[in-house]
Amino acid sequence: VELLTAKRVQSFESIRQEEVSGLVKYISSNQGSPINLTKKIFSLTYGITSRAAFGKICKDKDSYSVVVEEIIKLDSGFSLADLYPSFRVLELISGLRQKAEAQLQKSDEILQSIINEHRANLESGRIGEGEAKDDLVTVLLKIQQLADLEFPLTDKEIKAIIWNIFGAGGETSSTSVDWAMSEMVRNPKVLKKAQKEVRQVCHGKRDVAEASLRELKYLALVIKETMRLHPPFPLLLPRESRENCEINGYQVPSRTKLIINAWAMGRDPRYWSEADTFYPERFLNSSIDFKGTDLEYIPFGAGRRICPGISFAVPNIELPLAKLLFHFDWELPSGLSHEDLDMTETFGVTARRKNDLILIPTTHANFSVK
Numbered sequence: 598v599e600l601l602t603a604k605r606v607q608s609f610e611s612i613r614q615e616e617v618s619g620l621v622k623y624i625s626s627n628q629g630s631p632i633n634l635t636k637k638i639f640s641l642t643y644g645i646t647s648r649a650a651f652g653k654i655c656k657d658k659d660s661y662s663v664v665v666e667e668i669i670k671l672d673s674g675f676s677l678a679d680l681y682p683s684f685r686v687l688e689l690i691s692g693l694r695q696k697a698e699a700q701l702q703k704s705d706e707i708l709q710s711i712i713n714e715h716r717a718n719l720e721s722g723r724i725g726e727g728e729a730k731d732d733l734v735t736v737l738l739k740i741q742q743l744a745d746l747e748f749p750l751t752d753k754e755i756k757a758i759i760w761n762i763f764g765a766g767g768e769t770s771s772t773s774v775d776w777a778m779s780e781m782v783r784n785p786k787v788l789k790k791a792q793k794e795v796r797q798v799c800h801g802k803r804d805v806a807e808a809s810l811r812e813l814k815y816l817a818l819v820i821k822e823t824m825r826l827h828p829p830f831p832l833l834l835p836r837e838s839r840e841n842c843e844i845n846g847y848q849v850p851s852r853t854k855l856i857i858n859a860w861a862m863g864r865d866p867r868y869w870s871e872a873d874t875f876y877p878e879r880f881l882n883s884s885i886d887f888k889g890t891d892l893e894y895i896p897f898g899a900g901r902r903i904c905p906g907i908s909f910a911v912p913n914i915e916l917p918l919a920k921l922l923f924h925f926d927w928e929l930p931s932g933l934s935h936e937d938l939d940m941t942e943t944f945g946v947t948a949r950r951k952n953d954l955i956l957i958p959t960t961h962a963n964f965s966v967k
Contacts, residue, residue, distance in 0.1 A: 600736060600758070606908045609649045610807050616644045617917050618804070621924050624958050631930050635775050635953035638917065639666075642771035643763075645913055650759055651711055652732040661707045665763045667700050708756040712738070733762065762906055768947050769829040769897075769906065770913035776827040777819055777918055779954050780875045782927055783938045787877060791816055795922045796961070805919045807912065813919060818877035820914055824863075824887055826875060828896035831860035831948045836902070859895055860948065868893040925958040 620641050624632060643662040651657075715734045731739070737758060741750040781788040794815045799805050810816075836855040843849065864872045869879070885891045888907065889899030897904040904910075921927075929938060941951040 600733060601906060601909050603908060605736070606912065609645070609909075610912075612648045613645055613807070613912060613916050616641055616648070617920050619644075620917070621920055624921075624925060625960055628925070628958050628960050631955050631957055633953050634778060634956050635950060638774045638778075639771045641917060642767050642774070642913055645770075646763055646767040648732075649909070650733045650762055651715075652735075657707050657711050657714075661704070661711070661763075664700055664704045664707060665760075665767070704760065705756060708759060709752065712752055712755060734759065762909070769904070769910045772827070772829040772947055772949055773820065773823055773910075773914045774917050775950060775954060777823040777914070778921065778927075778956070779938065779940060779950065780823055780826070781819065782929065782954075782956065783935050783940065784875050785935055787819065787875065788922075788927070791819055791918075792922045792926070795919050799923055805916065805923050807916060810912070810915045810919060813915070815877065816915065816918060816922070818880045820918070821880045821885075821887065822875060822877040824896040825869070825894060826863060826873075827942070827948055828859040828863060829947055830896075830898075831858065831944065832946075833857045833859050833895070833898050834902065857895075857898075859898075862893055862895065865893070924961060926961055927956050927958055930955055930957060 620637055623637065643665070647659070647662055651661075712734060715732075716738055719735060719738055734755070737750065737755045740746070741755070781791060795805065795813055798809055798812045802809075833856075836857070838849050838851055838853045838855060840851050841849070849855070863869070866872045885894050887894060887896050889895055889897065889903045892899060897907050897910075929935065939950075939952050942948045943951045
């Protein structure tokens with residue numbers, strides 16, 4: 598609760614603004630040329646997450662982002678051992694387990710180094726390093742020092758929490774921004790409507806402030822519809838039944854691993870008309886939200902195991918999208934029409950685009966980027 602309160606997430610606003618403005622400047626300096634927007638978006642969100650978690654001056658933060666990316670790639674890969682877990686030889690043949698364990702070991706070593714560095718800074722009074730007063734590792738170390746904890750917070754648990762923030766918060770944000778831009782480019786009327794809104798709300802301003810995000814009602818619909826069609830974690834996280842139970846006539850024994858297909862639920866025609874069509878207006882005047890109360894729509898999960906990083910992820914989705922819409926017009930490379938845009942997904946732990954999104958930006962005539 599202490600870690601990602603609204604006040605804590607708000608304290609990272611300057612980090613978000615600085616990182617997104619850096620992306621805008623890069624795109625502006627390369628306007629008129631094809632840009633791999635997918636890679637730039639992933640770099641952006643991992644930059645925000647690493648600075649929020651570790652602070653600006655941390656020698657290992659870039660190394661850790663690389664390791665997280667490698668682990669997610671391995672987790673998203675197909676392996677026969679997943680289909681036939683009793684045949685242990687398949688794990689040895691594929692080599693995926695050994696590769697994953699090597700990366701996890703590297704992750705553990707880097708995080709322990711970062712924790713040790715932060716602990717030394719905390720003990721010597723050197724905290725903050727030009728960022729928000731406390732980064733997330735510092736907050737966790739302060740909690741660790743409390744004498745009245747019901748359960749001790751060990752370094753191992755701190756590393757697990759930070760891993761979850763990267764794996765969930767960073768991956769959720771980047772995947773959602775990538776798919777939102779893809780869907781808008783593929784649906785030009787939606788793109789123009791979203792651009793018109795953000796440019797009207799921020800009329801006369803040089804940039805988008807986070808305070809303006811709450812006024813972007815149509816952009817909120819675009820984000821909801823993006824997460825309906827492209828939930829960042831299509832199978833959520835596995836659950837395990839604690840006792841024997843019956844669900845819709847199916848007997849579920851105790852300790853059964855249960856997989857929830859959020860991707861299929863978001864495209865179920867029993868709950869959604871024209872389920873495969875990108876239509877943000879379907880959420881207009883609707884109370885359905887992604888906070889876990891509407892079980893036909895749970896991109897972040899639901900209940901006590903709902904993704905704890907929602908409050909951290911949402912502004913990391915809203916601000917980049919608003920600025921990309923405010924500052925630039927977008928088109929596909931020569932020879933491609935919006936109908937030709939490949940929307941194939943890769944299925945695994947996450948649901949990224951199979952092929953990176955390549956777009957040509959043009960700075961909007963009424964605005965300039967400084």
